Amino acid sequence: MDTNQIYSxxxxxxxxxxxxxxxxxxxxxxxxxRFVGIGMVILLLLAWIYSAAGFVLSLxxxxxxxxxxxAVARPAPVPDRVDGLVRWAGxxxxxxxxxxxxxxxxxxRPFYASLSGEATLTRPIKDRYLRAGVTITLQIYTLYxxxxxxxxxxYMVLFLLCLAFILWMIAYALSDHSGSRTMGRAVSWGLSxxxxxxxxxxxxxxxxxxxxxxxxxxRTETRxxxxxxPYQQHISPEGDDTGHSEEREGFFGDRDxxxxxxxxxxxxxxxxxxxxxxxxxxxxxxxxxxxxxxSEERxxxxxGKYxxxxxx
Numbered sequence: 094m095d096t097n098q099i100y101s102x103x104x105x106x107x108x109x110x111x112x113x114x115x116x117x118x119x120x121x122x123x124x125x126x127r128f129v130g131i132g133m134v135i136l137l138l139l140a141w142i143y144s145a146a147g148f149v150l151s152l153x154x155x156x157x158x159x160x161x162x163x164a165v166a167r168p169a170p171v172p173d174r175v176d177g178l179v180r181w182a183g184x185x186x187x188x189x190x191x192x193x194x195x196x197x198x199x200x201x202r203p204f205y206a207s208l209s210g211e212a213t214l215t216r217p218i219k220d221r222y223l224r225a226g227v228t229i230t231l232q233i234y235t236l237y238x239x240x241x242x243x244x245x246x247x248y249m250v251l252f253l254l255c256l257a258f259i260l261w262m263i264a265y266a267l268s269d270h271s272g273s274r275t276m277g278r279a280v281s282w283g284l285s286x287x288x289x290x291x292x293x294x295x296x297x298x299x300x301x302x303x304x305x306x307x308x309x310x311x312r313t314e315t316r317x318x319x320x321x322x323p324y325q326q327h328i329s330p331e332g333d334d335t336g337h338s339e340e341r342e343g344f345f346g347d348r349d350x351x352x353x354x355x356x357x358x359x360x361x362x363x364x365x366x367x368x369x370x371x372x373x374x375x376x377x378x379x380x381x382x383x384x385x386x387x388s389e390e391r392x393x394x395x396x397g398k399y400x401x402x403x404x405x
Contacts, residue, residue, distance in 0.1 A: 120167070127166040135162055156233040163226035175225040178232070182208035207235045264394045288313075288388075288400040300400075311335065325350075336360060361385060 119127065135158040143151035163171050186205035189197040211231040218224040287303045291312075300313040309330050316326045316337075325338040336354045350363040361379045366387075368374065375388040386404040393399065 124166065124168050128162070128168050131162050131166040135159075153237075156230040156237075159233065160226035160230040163229065164220070164223040167222045172221045172225040175228050176212075179209050179212040179228065182206075204235075204239055208232050211235070261393075261395065286402050288402070290398060313338075338363075363388075 139151050139155060139158055142154050182205045186202055186209055189201040189205060192198075211228045214231065215224045215228045218227060286305045287307070288300050289303070290298060291301045292298050298315070302310045302312060304310050311327060311329050314326050314328065315323055317323055322339075324340075327335045327337060329335050334355055336352065338350050338352045340348060341351050342348050348365075352360045352362060354360045359380050361377060363375050363377045366374055366376045373390070377385045377387060379385045384405045386402060388400050388402050391399055391401045
C-alpha cells in the first residue's frame with residue numbers, strides 16, 4: 094500500500110481518490126485475511142449489542158452483520174454458493190408443488206418460494222458480493238419468520254390440548270359418579286362406577302371399568318365357549334378372571350343376562366328396562382333376586398359414550 098500517495102490525496106482534499114487507493118489495496122489482499130479481519134470486527138459489534146440490548150436484538154442484527162461481512166470482505170466462493178442455494182430452493186419448490194399434499198402445498202412450497210424469491214428482489218443490485226450478502230440476509234430473516242410461525246403454532250396446539258384436558262377434567266368432576274357395583278350389561282361385582290368401550294392394539298374391543306376416582310377396576314372381554322356361543326368374561330386389573338356373564342332367553346322369549354362368579358356359581362342377573370319417559374336402562378339383581386343397581390348409557394361433552402352405574 095502506497096501510504097505516501099494516500100497521504101498526498103488527503104492533504105490535497107481529494108478524499109475520493111484516497112478512498113479508491115485504499116479500496117484497491119484492500120482488494121489486492123487475500124480474501125481469507127479480509128474475511129477474518131472483518132469477521133472479528135463484526136463479532137465484537139454483536140457482542141457489544143448483546144451486552145447492551147440483549148439476545149433478541151443481537152440475533153436480529155446478526156444477518157445484517159453477515160451481509161456486511163460478505164459485501165466488505167468479498168470472499169470469492171460466496172456468490173456462487175448463494176446462487177446454488179437459490180437454485181436448490183427453486184428445485185425444492187417445484188418438487189413440493191408436484192407432490193400436491195396439504196403440507197407440501199401450504200407449508201413447504203411457500204417456504205422454498207420465499208427462499209428463492211429473494212434472488213428476484215436483489216437482482217437489480219449490480220455488485221455481486223453485495224447482492225449475495227443481501228440475499229443471504231433476506232433468507233435468514235425468512236428462516237426467522239418460519240421458526241416464529243412454527244413456534245406460535247406449536248404453542249397454540251399445546252394450549253388447546255391443555256384446555257381440552259382441563260375441560261374434560263372439569264366435566265368429569267361435575268358428572269355424577271355415584272353408582273353401583275355393576276358394569277352395564279356385563280356385571281362385575283367390583284367397585285366400578287363407570288365403564289367405557291375401548292380397543293386394544295390388535296383392534297379387539299373390550300370394556301374398561303373405573304371407580305369414582307377414575308382408577309381401573311377391571312375390564313370385560315367378549316369370548317366364545319367351545320360351542321361358539323359368546324359370553325362376557327370379567328377380568329381384574331391384575332389379569333385374573335373374576336367371573337363371566339351370559340345372555341339367556343326366557344320361556345316367553347324375554348332376554349336377560351346371567352352373571353356368575355369365578356367358581357361358576359350364580360351371582361345375579363340383569364334385565365333391560367325402560368323408565369316412564371321411555372329411556373332405556375339395565376336393572377341388576379343379586380342372586381336372591383333383590384334389586385342391586387342399574388346402569389345407563391351416557392354421553393360426555395365430547396360425544397364419547399360411557400356407561401354410568403348406580404347402586405340401590
